Amino acid sequence: MLSSTSCSFYLPDTEVQAPGFSKGRRGGRGCSKGRRGGRGCSKGRRGGRGCRSNMGESGVAAMAVTYQKFDPAAYLQYNYTSPRADFERQDSVVPWKLACLHRAFTEGDIEGDLLIDVGSGPTLYQVLSGCEIFNKVLLTDFVEANRQELKRWLQGEGGSLDWTPYIQHVCKLEGRSPCTWKEKAARLREVVSDVLPIDVHQAQPLAPEGLPPQGADCLVSCFCLESVSPDLDTFTKALGHISTLLRPGGHLLLIGALQESYYLGGPDLRIPVVPLNEAQVCAALQDQGFSLIRLEVYTLPQDMKVGVDDVCGVFFVKARKILKEDVRATRGNM
Numbered sequence: 001m002l003s004s005t006s007c008s009f010y011l012p013d014t015e016v017q018a019p020g021f022s023k024g025r026r027g028g029r030g031c032s033k034g035r036r037g038g039r040g041c042s043k044g045r046r047g048g049r050g051c052r053s054n055m056g057e058s059g060v061a062a063m064a065v066t067y068q069k070f071d072p073a074a075y076l077q078y079n080y081t082s083p084r085a086d087f088e089r090q091d092s093v094v095p096w097k098l099a100c101l102h103r104a105f106t107e108g109d110i111e112g113d114l115l116i117d118v119g120s121g122p123t124l125y126q127v128l129s130g131c132e133i134f135n136k137v138l139l140t141d142f143v144e145a146n147r148q149e150l151k152r153w154l155q156g157e158g159g160s161l162d163w164t165p166y167i168q169h170v171c172k173l174e175g176r177s178p179c180t181w182k183e184k185a186a187r188l189r190e191v192v193s194d195v196l197p198i199d200v201h202q203a204q205p206l207a208p209e210g211l212p213p214q215g216a217d218c219l220v221s222c223f224c225l226e227s228v229s230p231d232l233d234t235f236t237k238a239l240g241h242i243s244t245l246l247r248p249g250g251h252l253l254l255i256g257a258l259q260e261s262y263y264l265g266g267p268d269l270r271i272p273v274v275p276l277n278e279a280q281v282c283a284a285l286q287d288q289g290f291s292l293i294r295l296e297v298y299t300l301p302q303d304m305k306v307g308v309d310d311v312c313g314v315f316f317v318k319a320r321k322i323l324k325e326d327v328r329a330t331r332g333n334m
C-alpha cells in the first residue's frame with residue numbers, strides 16, 4: 001500500500017477537500033513535521049513578509065549561479081533510477097507521481113490546446129500523460145544543459161536516461177499494452193513544439209513570442225519552485241509569476257518536495273530547497289489566486305531515502321486558476 005494520503009485544509013475562506021478520496025492509512029497530514037517551516041526570516045503561516053527584500057533577491061542570484069553547475073546525468077541517476085523509480089514496487093515514488101499525473105489528466109476536466117511544463121529539468125515523465133490530451137506541449141528550463149538533454153531525446157538521439165520503462169508504465173496506466181510505447185514516444189516527440197528558457201523569478205517567466213495572449217490551458221511543474229527559491233515568500237511570488245502563463249480557469253498540476261532543505265544537483269553540488277509543509281503550499285496557492293481541487297501526500301519509505309537529499313515526502317496538487325469574476329465575488333464576500 002502506498003504511504004499516500006489526501007488531506008483537507010480549512011483556509012480562511014476556502015475548504016480544501018479532496019473529492020472522492022478516502023483517507024490513507026496515516027489519515028492526516030502526511031509528513032508535516034513542523035520542524036523547519038521556512039528559512040531565514042520566515043515565520044508562521046506565510047513566512048514573514050516584512051523581511052523579504054534583499055535577502056530574497058541575493059538568494060535568488062546565488063541560486064542562479066549554483067544552477068549553472070547542475071549536472072543532468074547525475075540528477076537523473078540519483079532520482080530516476082531504482083529504488084525511486086522501481087516499477088515493480090507499489091510504494092516507489094516515481095510510479096506514485098505517474099499515477100497522480102495520469103489520474104489528474106484523465107478525469108475529464110482538463111482540456112485545451114497548450115500545456116506548459118515549468119522547470120522541466122532533464123526529465124520527461126511529467127508530460128507522458130498530458131501529451132495525449134494536448135496538441136502542443138512546451139518544455140522549459142533555466143539551465144541550458146537541461147534543455148540540451150531534452151532536445152537530444154526529442155531528436156531521437158537518446159540521452160542520459162532510458163525513458164522506455166517510464167513510457168511503458170504510462171501505457172499500462174492508460175490501459176494500453178506496454179508494447180505500444182513507441183507510439184507514445186512518437187506522440188510526445190510530435191507534440192513538444194519547443195524547449196524554452198524560463199526564469200520563474202521574473203514577472204514574465206517566458207518570452208511572450210509564440211505564446212497565446214490568454215495563456216496556456218494547463219501548467220505542470222514538478223520539484224521546481226521550492227528548489228529554486230531561497231524562502232517561502234520567493235516561492236509564493238514565483239507561483240504568482242508562473243500563474244501569468246495560465247489562462248483563467250486553466251489547471252495547475254504541481255508536484256514538490258515536503259520538508260526538504262537540500263538536494264544533490266550533481267556530485268558535491270548541494271542545492272538548497274525551501275522546506276515546505278502542506279499548509280504552506282495551500283496558503284501560497286490561495287494567495288496567488290488558485291482554487292485547490294486536490295492535494296495528495298506521499299511519505300517516503302525509509303529505503304527510498306537514498307542520501308541525495310533530506311526529503312521527507314512529496315505533495316501532488318491539482319488546482320485551478322480562479323476566473324476573474326470569481327475573484328470579484330470572493331472579494332465581495334470579504
Ligand SMILES: C[S@@+](CC[C@H](N)C(=O)[O-])C[C@H]1O[C@@H](n2cnc3c(N)ncnc32)[C@H](O)[C@@H]1O
Binds near residue numbers: 070120122126143224
Ligand atoms: C529539482 S529540479 C526539477 C526537475 C524536474 N522538473 C523533475 O521533476 O525532476 C529543479 C529544476 O529547476 C530549474 N531551475 C533553476 N532555476 C530556475 C528558475 N529561476 N526558473 C525556472 N527553473 C529553474 C533547474 O534547472 C532544474 O531543472
